[in-house]
Amino acid sequence: MAGANMERCSWCGTEDIYVEYHDAEWGVPQRDSRMLWEMLVLEGFQAGLNWITILKKRENFREAFEGFDPDKIATWGEPQIEKLLQNPGIIRHRGKIAATITNAQAWQAAEQNGGFDRFIWDYVDHQPIQNDFQSMSNVPAATDLSTRMSKDLKKAGFKFCGPTIVYAFMQACGLVNDHMTNCPRHSEVARLSQ
DSSP states (O other), rough: OTTTOOOOOEEESSOOHHHHHHHHTTTTOOOOOOOHHHHHHHHHHHHHHHHHHHHHHHHHHHHHGGOHHHHHHHOOOHHHHHHHHTTTSSSOOOOHHHHHHHHHHHHHHHHHTTTTHHHHHHHTTTTTTOOOOOSSGSSOOOOOHHHHHHHHHHTTOSSSHHHHHHHHHHHHTTTTTTTTTSSSSHHHHHHHHO
């Protein structure tokens, strides 16, 4: 892991929780189907907010959503939605909560059809894309690939997965390496991809 004085990607700032996320998790290739699903759900909750808001509430989300167990969440209905709307520890947005239930059901269908992890990683031929951005201003909010994945996710029944959300998901889960080239994590994450 990179040192305390490294020149990190500027987006992570200096707050400990953000720095730790940048240094240990963001961009690392994630191949666990349930973790990929959890990250897609959290990226959906992040829509319209800053990611640090989600990071600070992530453990509350995990508790409220039973460890992000899609098999449990797929069975939920209005009583669980109403309960979650009263939970101040999460983002209380009816549409996003309902979408999590729908997304759990879509995840189950993907698992039955070869696996959600395979579905996601097929878009990059199971090998992370290594970008070489030198400035945050060069990083796109969405790409043709994230647009295609978004459309396919929606066809598969997923909600809150527009092209921008999907690109952020791809960055977070290491389908693309968008660490800046001057950030030591760029080469570290690239090595993890091999």
